[in-house]
Amino acid sequence: MGPSTIPAAVDAAAERFGDTEAVVDGEVRLTYRDLRTRVRQVAAAFAAAGLKTGDRVAICAPNTWHWVVAALGASYAGGILVPLNTRFTAAEMQDVISRSDAAALVVATDFLGRNRLAELEELGGVPEFVLTIEDWAFTDEVDAAPVRADDISDILFTSGTTGRSKGAMSAHRQALAVAAAWADCGAVVTGDRYLVINPFFHSFGYKAGILVCLLTGATLVPQAVFDVARTIELVEQERITILPGPPTIYQTLLAQPGCDTLRLAVTGAAPVPVTLAERMQKRFGTVLTAYGLTEAVVATMCRPDDDAETVSHTSGRATADFEVKIADTGEILLRGPNVMIGYLDDAAATAEAIDADGWLHTGDVGVLDERGYLTITDRLKDMYVSGGFNVYPAEVEQALARLDGVTESAVIGIPDDRMGEVGKAFVVSTRLLSTEDVIEHCRVLLANFKVPRQVEFRAALPRNASGKVLKVVLRKESP
Known part of the structure; x- marks a missing residue:
């Protein structure tokens, strides 16, 4: 029986894995004992600032060792983690900070040319306690706060179909259970070296990345900004054995010499051609695909002995004690101990997502x-x-409605070789607008992954008899 809370997992890892490297980030190389020391120091800083058990701690920073220590430190101090998407605009960040009632904020003031703290300060409403990763010096330590397995460990915000983000709440036992299940499917062990490109603010990067390493003693190697050349360099330099990423990464790696230390490739977010899966298995060994969502993290996963056809055409079978069934409508339903506890302060949305029998309605x-x-x-x-990243067209359409002259719009996802899918906006306007006008307007209001890449202007949108826009028609008419 493993640890049932994240603070207990930090302590157990220090005892079990000791001098094994826990996090390698440039010149910073922390053993599991070092990691616990850093976590205890950050927890002491939170405690000194008045953080109480159950208080929320927001984090907006790139994939670096600071994020790892801050997140685990927040849990160690009894706080509830609220990750912020680093691509969010200041208004989007402030919305999550406000609605989660965050008592503290950990933030990078210099990342990708933006000072997110300054942006938030201009809007007001920054938590009283702010810790920047550029000002990182602690000496005091504290013991772990008394948290229980069923206490909330994190609130991960995900967009809703109405455009209003929702905070999915998970308990300590759930966060650790999905990490343990992922580690079991991937046969992750001490000695593995795990390159994490997926953002830590995403459920995969945090729970299938940081927590997997914490439970297994694998070494975490974060990459702050995705760049294929840098990924290849890190694989070679750090002798990476585990690498999750989109299929395009592996197409590039397969064309490169070296990278022979990889033994586990995990992919998704876009279809994996059978021929690519076969080449990956031959070169790297194990190739896995999976299915999950913020409300359940990882629900199905392939297994190491699955063939290329299975890897290419499926998302695996149930894991982490999930049940999976298909409703009469064809919708995927999930039930199990790791379905989210509910949405923060939104009983109606929770009841809509999780029915009386405990089945999570995924919408897929x-x-x-x-x-x-x-x-x-x-x-x-x-x-x-x-x-x-999930993109909900309703949110983009709401942003487009604020552009002067736009009377109606419809947004769909279209295939893209690099991103899997990108947005295409169909716009009806009373004044002459250009594609650049629309895209620049969206860039001001939305995170960049939500910004449409294509714009088509129309005199009218196709509708059914009841007046609903027929997106199925728009999809058929888009190459």
């Missing part, structure tokens, strides 16, 4: 084969996935 459509392997075929919702 799929089929199960005779082996219990899941294939995703469509989405009930209009949501599409761009670069691994």
